Amino acid sequence: MAMSDVCDFQGLLARFQVRATPLRLAVLEALGSASRALRAKEILMHIKDQRRVNKVTVYRILEDFSRRGLIRRIPAEGKAALYELACEHNPPHPHFQCQTCGAVECLEPVSLTRVWDEIRGPLGHRADRLEIRVAGLCRRCRGRGGEQ
Numbered sequence: 001m002a003m004s005d006v007c008d009f010q011g012l013l014a015r016f017q018v019r020a021t022p023l024r025l026a027v028l029e030a031l032g033s034a035s036r037a038l039r040a041k042e043i044l045m046h047i048k049d050q051r052r053v054n055k056v057t058v059y060r061i062l063e064d065f066s067r068r069g070l071i072r073r074i075p076a077e078g079k080a081a082l083y084e085l086a087c088e089h090n091p092p093h094p095h096f097q098c099q100t101c102g103a104v105e106c107l108e109p110v111s112l113t114r115v116w117d118e119i120r121g122p123l124g125h126r127a128d129r130l131e132i133r134v135a136g137l138c139r140r141c142r143g144r145g146g147e148q
């Protein structure tokens with residue numbers, strides 16, 4: 001089941017006090033209908049199927065959404081960052097990045113309570129999130145003999 005079937009994007013925007021425009025909804029729909037995190041270019045392609053859009057506007061929406069916490073921006077080493085929904089249906093989870101092909105995969109959420117408690121620190125900072133990225137060699141690249 002795609003997340004866009006269970007997510008209430010209008011409600012999500014309202015909760016974050018963002019006005020629901022067709023383009024903002026289309027960005028969330030694109031992210032919700034994918035089974036993995038998407039690069040800005042892929043989101044753009046998805047939306048372009050249905051309407052004419054300005055690339056800069058879409059990029060600005062992505063930036064704004066990730067700053068507000070509606071979506072998560074996943075940095076990828078040597079590749080464009082990826083985006084995914086950050087609603088209650090998609091709790092924070094670690095990501096795996098293949099060091100050969102650069103592919104990024106979402107991993108199952110794990111309990112990071114202990115790590116979080118220890119890392120949060122007494123420095124007077126306000127910690128908002130914890131990101132874990134696992135680097136390695138993906139199954140496909142291993143099969144291709146990419147393993148040394």
Ligand SMILES: [Zn+2]
Binds near residue numbers: 006085088
């Ligand atoms: Zn959702």
Ligand SMILES: [Zn+2]
Binds near residue numbers: 099103137
């Ligand atoms: Zn790979």
Ligand SMILES: [Zn+2]
Binds near residue numbers: 037
């Ligand atoms: Zn993910």
